[in-house]
Amino acid sequence: MPVRIKTAYLYARAASGKRPAGYLEDVLSRGTVDGDEIVFEDAAYTALAEKYRTARVPAGDLGVAATKTPRPGLGKMALTLAKASARFAASGFRQVRGETLTARKAVCGACPDWDPTGYAGLGRCRKCGCSGVKLSWASERCPLGKWEVEASLSPG
Numbered sequence: 285m286p287v288r289i290k291t292a293y294l295y296a297r298a299a300s301g302k303r304p305a306g307y308l309e310d311v312l313s314r315g316t317v318d319g320d321e322i323v324f325e326d327a328a329y330t331a332l333a334e335k336y337r338t339a340r341v342p343a344g345d346l347g348v349a350a351t352k353t354p355r356p357g358l359g360k361m362a363l364t365l366a367k368a369s370a371r372f373a374a375s376g377f378r379q380v381r382g383e384t385l386t387a388r389k390a391v392c393g394a395c396p397d398w399d400p401t402g403y404a405g406l407g408r409c410r411k412c413g414c415s416g417v418k419l420s421w422a423s424e425r426c427p428l429g430k431w432e433v434e435a436s437l438s439p440g
């Protein structure tokens with residue numbers, strides 16, 4: 285029986301500092317996106333659970349692991365993700381309205397920095413490294429200022 289996990293939960297785990305660099309990309313690549321969830325076949329989920337039960341690293345060690353890895357930018361991506369997740373949590377995990385999501389998708393879809401095949405079809409912004417899930421978070425904005433935090437969350 286397939287296992288369904290909220291994408292926001294996976295982001296929170298990745299940002300917790302208790303998972304190694306590359307965790308989110310690895311997990312997303314083994315499931316199928318269905319709305320705000322990722323669906324895993326039993327075997328894929330079992331393999332992931334086994335892998336990350338043994339690959340868990342203590343909080344605080346992530347920086348050391350990221351320094352040793354030859355892939356540049358992972359440390360920055362982890363920091364960006366951690367900050368975005370904190371803002372999302374502070375907003376009460378607020379999702380954008382439908383029209384805002386449609387507008388954001390249109391802007392990103394026309395942007396040369398958008399990779400629609402990234403993160404197993406969720407899409408990926410090459411500027412900040414975030415996945416398409418960010419588009420549905422009311423607390424987020426485009427790093428180039430092409431779209432903003434949803435109006436009701438703006439200061440003032």
Ligand code: SF4
Nearest residue numbers: 392395397398409426
């Ligand atoms: S978030 Fe901004 S920079 Fe990134 S793909 Fe979308 S429009 Fe482009």
